[in-house]
Amino acid sequence: MSIILSALQYLGYILIFPGFLFCFLGGMLLCGIDRKIVAKMQKRVGPPVLQPFYDFFKLCGKETIVPAAAAKTTFLMAPLVGLAALVVIQLFIPVFHFSAFSGMADIIVILYLLLIPALSIIIGGAASGSPYAGVGLSREMVTVIACELPLVLVLLAVAKTVGSALGTGLCFSLTEIAAYQAANGSLILRASMIPAALAFLLVIPGETGNHPFDAAEAETEICEGMLAEYSGPPLAVYKLSHAIKMLTLTSLFVALFLGGIGGKIVNILALLGLTGGAAGALGVLLGAVVLFLLCALITIVCISLVHAATARLKIEQIFKYYWTVVSALALMSLVLAWYGL
């Protein structure tokens, strides 16, 4: 009986929260908010916030076209693998003190798991056989390489900071990082971690492929690159994956740098006099809401505002930018963390 119950519980995690349903709603809303804010900054009315949902369902009703040059199975399966892999990553990111699956993957693993969605879109694009996709995947891969170095430096800096605070030397576990922050305040409050947080914020638009780092999808020159041949439901899945990626990366930022808010939530619940199971459930709900609001805030700051204010960079400029400016910021944090500051 208890096995069935726990199986149902895990299924619930995967399908509802923090799995598919949460990802779907959260990601799509983030996407809608992003489009609205960009429109406002450009003095347009912009689409309604729910527009991504409409787009998604409309695309699902459209026909699928598989090019003659494409490898059909790979072409159709790649988007699904990417989506599933992304949702699984979301399951490993703790929502403040609640983590659905703890002790399964640490930050280095997540760094590599994040490559799978990128790889799925690359393989899908390659399988389409389109020359546009060829250019697109070349640029996407270079963007991935570009983001990897600063991301590695940020994660190592966080691991060192939390590890030396805990006395273990290094700490790679996201759950432990979240717990540490809940007890000792957010990492972003430390002076040494501010450059790393900035670097991570700059990595987010690169990883999600948003302006000005969207050379891989550049609609106006290479017709969305790897998506050029996609239509109908597979395209809808890619659009959804893109939206979820925004949610994943912003919630990873929250987990790494803003975990201290988890402690506040517990305090508030204690003040309200709630204990036991009710407090747990309410805490998770409250955590989810706060997490989403924070994600929306980060999206506005590092995706929407940057989008509205900049023009698209060339791929070699993207690479240079990440391996110099952003990496230097992250390196600064790492060196400061190394010397225990």
Place this chain on the structure above:
Amino acid sequence: MSMLSYQHFPIYAIMSLFLGAFLVVMLGKNRAVRNALAFISVSASLGFLLALVKRVMIDGEVIAYWMGGRVPAGGYAIGIALEVDALSLFFGLLIAVAVFVSCVYSFSYMSHDDNVREYYTLFLMLAGGVMGLVLSGDLFNMFIMVEILTFAAVALTAFRNTAAGALEAAFKYLVVGCMGSTCILVGTVMLYAQAHTLNFAQLSALIAGDMNTATKVAFALLFIGFSTKAFIVPFHPLAADAHGAAPASISVLISGVLTKSGLYGIIRLTYFLFQSMGLGSMQFLLVFVGSLSMFICVTMALAQHDFKRLLAFHSISQIGYVLTAAGLCTAMGISAGLYHAMNHTIFKGLLFLAAGAVLHQTGTTDLGRLGGLSKRMPHTTVLFLIGAFSISGIPPFNGFASKWMIYQATYMKAVESGNIGFLLVTIIALVTSVLTLASFVKVSQSVFFGRLPAEFENVKEVPFGMRFAMGIFALLCVVTGLFPNLVTNYLTKPAAAAVFSVGNYIDSMMGAGYAESVMAAPPAAPVITYTELGCWDPVSWLLILAIALLAVTIVALAGKYDRVSLRPAATDAKHDLFFGGEESVYSQVGGGDLFWGFKHNWRHYFGFMHDLHSGIVNDYALWALVALALALLFSLIVL
């Protein structure tokens, strides 16, 4: 001892390969007889080693075997000895498995070649040479085996001597390989002059406490000698040429087996013979050379236009990981390094076999000419992708499991020693991994995906035998990635424990108490424990991913996701697009130059590297001399 006593098994494992070589040349005129002989001898070799797993790996026994029963007399070991501890057996098993799979693959792969009898003879000589090297307990016999394997490898490199560059590659390999072998010989002679013995265990006991100028010079010579066998920087150009020219089944041996013999030599040299890994300078040497190989070779691979040359450079890059991890001199480091060495044999073997399959069906490995083969060779494509994901360290394949341990080991070392240099090594290792991925995305785009050129319209899938051989490696890639604990508990931890048990190694050969009587304080056998810093549970992850994927797929299929309503004609004009006014052949996305956005920023580096790798054997011989000079300087001044 009865003939069937397990103590004979190591020599049987070597003998069955050499015996097979002679029998093939005598009786192997008929194809079926030849194949049967080769198959029996490689299977027997694998079987004998597998039969030792329980005793050596689990019970921790060290098998000391004196040929002809000539045990040491008067305190000196004069007989020929084999000594098999967990480290030897670990490498022996890798070799036996790689040789077995390569042999199965050869049956179909070499069926169109001439002189196949000679091929199998040389193949088995090469395998026997490497097997003899790792199971030998005698420095001079190691040299003999090095000679055998070098000459077999040179001959096999030039086996398809009508192919462009085959003779040239073999010649380069011969020149530099012989310089390496000579170094090993001179080093051996110098040690013999010092200690009056060639037995490895006795030498280890006598040399360790007595580091004078002559032994230091011997160290430099032996180190460079084994480095040429492992093809680490600056000997990497040889590997690229050799792999490019050799048949794919031989590339599997060169990368999976021959480089392992060099690595094995370096580990024996540093941890056993000189017992100098405690020194910071020694760790620096291995980690520095390892990191250099890791990074230089991955960037060299990014610049390649040929499938097999690209794989060759990646091979050395991965050897760099192993050397770096071994150079950390921590339990976790050496365990991670050995794990990666094993994975390297598996995934690199798979990739070379996939490249061989492409060559076999299309007749070329030029990335610029190939494309779209996934539609004609779907099974090879899937097998290639498994290998590519493994080498790129994509979870849950085996490359990730071992690389992830290497990242932890290097970072932990950095924190424990307070040396910021190891932090840099961690970063290089992490970045190299993503560059590897980029390189394999390039291969999959320009060989298996993208557009199918008209000349390959009628290409067919490879025969079952070749797919079966690749399937074995692919299965191993998945299994060793999904169950890292089994691998570490039964293979790498015993081998790592053996690496740190020099005293036990000496005593097993020379009699209990010998190490203590010669060396003031023999190194105590350590307990190999380490706590992994992070957490990674591949099976659960895969389970969750499977559930998630199932959920998406069901929803997608219920919504008629794969309903295809329109299929445009293959000759649609939109596929004939131009980039920026140039025809696609002139565009920047040609097979060899897919990542120009990256290469543009590193153009000075790539230009420098391009000029440096002149392809002239004189230059490479000079590099070898410079490396030797530097090693001598290092050894005399720093050590």
